[in-house]
Amino acid sequence: MKKFSLVLAMAMMTSLFGACGAKDPVVENTTTTESAVKPEAESKTLDTETTGNAGKGDAEDTFTYAISDDPGESTNVITSSSRWDLSTIKLIYSPLYMYNADGINWFLATGYSTEDDLTYVFKLRDDVKWSDGEAFTADDVVFTYTEMEKKENLGWAYSQLVYDKGTVEVKKIDDYTVSFTFPFKTPTALEMLSQIFIMPKHIYENVTDYEHNQYNLNSIGTGPYQAVEYVPGSYVKFKRNEHYFKGVPAIKNIVFRIIENSDTALLALQSGEVDAYQAIPSEVEKLNLEANNLRTYSYSEGRIGYFMINTKNIPDVRVRKAIFYALNKDEMNIASYLSDEFYLTPYTFLPPTSSFYTENVEKYAQDQEKAKALLKEAGVSNLTIKVSYTGSDPAQTAQALLLQQQLGEVGINAELDAADSSALSAKKKDPNNDIGIYTGGYIMGIDPDTFSSLFESGAAYNYMHYNEPKIDELFAQGRSENDKEKRKEIYDKLQAEIQDIAAFYPITSNNKILVVNKRIEGIEDAKLVPVYTFEDTYYLKIAG
Incomplete structure (x- = not known):
């Protein structure tokens, strides 16, 4: 078999991008091949404070972060699910708590108790004010979760709170105590209630359209920062929230500078115009880190990159299995990420770091003769498949080019469709699209049940558009089983079943690399986490 070398992969990517470089349930945002910053747009001042050098990163009191996509004015607590929308929300709002692999980090809540593993009672901080000076209370919590549970609101966490057996009941006990009652006992309860950011009832109680209203970037929150100015396609500027319950943040301003061309972002990083950027290994290789006062942080997000x-x-x-047997994910990962220092190779829908992960599944190791035999058995020849991917994403591009080559070697013609990320996301949702294979990726939670919205029949993010009752039943068993060993057995069966229907092909579980100017301190205290980059920007500081 002909090997696809790293040099060839890079050459193909270069020819596709020229001088340019480089949305999933956490939708991925990627760079585009358009100009680095969109044409000058009208500035939308969201606060009375003036903005100064909003697009620059050299101000002594400003941390400028180069981001690859525009969060937009529709950014809101209920429906937003893309990386940079959620990063914006994390600056403005606070959740009750964050539930991560290393435990719970408390924000608006201080702790919980349960007597029956059905009702969970949370105590709230009594010293929190909204950024307009209004007091935060249990009314805001009940309001937020109730709005998330309304089907018509299309909330991103709807499936975490609403089940076939009933809906999580949210009640105010007093101004600083709330209870959540699940319709059944589940070991996932604490994770299902986490990472939901609380919005102010006194601002949003009459809103019926969460994506289109006057409040979204007018920024009344309990987070460490407030949005004060937004220029579409250019930047979002935030000022510190003087009412933040942990104290006044050390850095006065944060700017999300929207740079959609990776080469331009790298130049801005090296010149000091921006302080931080999320890079891939091939981009890091272009940087003279020491000369430009930069350092890197590599961390896992539990991400899975895939073909669906x-x-x-x-x-x-049989045809789907033939496609999978034609593929070589090792070649794809080396082409995309250069070294296994930056990725793990997954064989199921769970990241290899999950305690529920198993490799006792069909791995679809490349076997071209088996692929050809399956095609022959299915009576298929001269097959042409449309393959859609995010054309601005270097890793997805390398994956798609290799897929085209590898399928060609077993007689399948892959027509590549380099799409805009928003357009591709819309196409994936339509079961009647004309696409055979799509690329993508996702970052879910810790418990396997958080992945159900991707794989259950009719689920919001099941872009494979299958109807598989056995998969649905295994997810249902897993979420209601409280014995850990029995749950492990259930999820072992589930991973094997999903592999057997051959509609989902996991490619990679790659690390995220954050490149940061050394003048920015407190990275470890701010804590690098999936999606949001920082768990709490309050801890960031500017040196000297």
């Missing part, structure tokens, strides 16, 4: 097959367009499981 639309089973409406490729209904024969």
